[in-house]
Amino acid sequence: MADDKDAPIAYLQRTRDYYLGLGYDNPYEWACFDKVPFTKLAKPVSEARIAVVVTAAPYQPDKGDQGPGAPYNGAAKFFSVYQLPIQPEPDLRISHIAIDRAHTSAADSRTFLPLAAMLRAHRKGKIGEVAPNLYGFPTNRSQRTNIEIDAPELVKRLQRDDIDAIIAVPNCPVCHQSVSIAARAAEAAGIPAVIMGCARDIVEHVGVSRFYFSDFPLGNSCGRPDDIPSQDETLAGALSLLAKAGQPRTTWQSPLRWPGPKNWKDDYSNIKKLSEDEIAKRRSDFDKAKIAAKNST
Numbered sequence: 249m250a251d252d253k254d255a256p257i258a259y260l261q262r263t264r265d266y267y268l269g270l271g272y273d274n275p276y277e278w279a280c281f282d283k284v285p286f287t288k289l290a291k292p293v294s295e296a297r298i299a300v301v302v303t304a305a306p307y308q309p310d311k312g313d314q315g316p317g318a319p320y321n322g323a324a325k326f327f328s329v330y331q332l333p334i335q336p337e338p339d340l341r342i343s344h345i346a347i348d349r350a351h352t353s354a355a356d357s358r359t360f361l362p363l364a365a366m367l368r369a370h371r372k373g374k375i376g377e378v379a380p381n382l383y384g385f386p387t388n389r390s391q392r393t394n395i396e397i398d399a400p401e402l403v404k405r406l407q408r409d410d411i412d413a414i415i416a417v418p419n420c421p422v423c424h425q426s427v428s429i430a431a432r433a434a435e436a437a438g439i440p441a442v443i444m445g446c447a448r449d450i451v452e453h454v455g456v457s458r459f460y461f462s463d464f465p466l467g468n469s470c471g472r473p474d475d476i477p478s479q480d481e482t483l484a485g486a487l488s489l490l491a492k493a494g495q496p497r498t499t500w501q502s503p504l505r506w507p508g509p510k511n512w513k514d515d516y517s518n519i520k521k522l523s524e525d526e527i528a529k530r531r532s533d534f535d536k537a538k539i540a541a542k543n544s545t
Contacts (some may be wrong), residue, residue: 281454288440298378300414347466350513352465379409
């Protein structure tokens with residue numbers, strides 16, 4: 249019998265309990281769709297132009313600490329779809345979102361930005377072309393804004409750049425929902441998508457075509473830090489899923505395991521482990537982030 253520690257974190261319930269503990273008595277309603285658009289890749293992966301869609305933010309020197317191990321930094325958020333050339337590799341950070349800061353530091357950007365692994369795969373003939381631009385998708389806006397404004401804008405850019413397929417990389421819990429909305433829009437527009445992520449229940453609750461799940465702390469969707477073979481293996485699994493999935497709602501799980509403490513899943517957003525002072529600080533930070541997101545619309 250599998251150990252309970254092998255079960256993925258139930259992020260839907262964990263975040264519900266967390267925000268109730270912060271004093272919000274209206275539980276968040278996660279996006280959920282019965283129908284899932286599905287588009288088969290029209291050519292081999294080895295001939296396809298593939299782009300990456302991320303929730304990481306471009307580094308902003310005037311926005312406070314965004315480096316490895318930085319605390320949550322709402323000032324570094326972005327509020328609209330962006331695109332950047334992949335050469336030179338852009339300086340992207342994830343200090344602005346709720347990664348698992350207890351078990352990862354985000355010091356190795358390759359755990360949330362798979363460009364290096366994609367370029368290695370291209371050099372080996374496994375990817376036809378890595379798209380010259382990457383795309384950023386905002387995660388801190390309402391579902392309605394993601395669906396009605398952000399997703400159409402992303403699709404327009406993908407179509408303009410003749411993208412054959414996308415690899416979408418979320419980080420925090422809400423990132424997984426936002427990226428799922430983005431992937432659904434791409435599929436509906438005829439652009440196959442595969443999500444590489446760490447929050448299985450959220451992605452499957454929303455409903456997407458392809459999900460390559462790594463049972464790692466949030467912030468490590470693309471493999472283990474400072475472990476290039478694991479990053480290459482994670483990408484290879486996602487590319488295989490992109491090519492082989494025959495129907496929507498196809499989830500594959502990476503065979504890789506997290507090398508940290510066996511009880512790492514106990515810590516993320518566990519309201520029972522926070523002091524009153526920490527709860528008050530997190531409530532304040534969340535309120536400020538909500539105001540910033542509202543003012544951006």
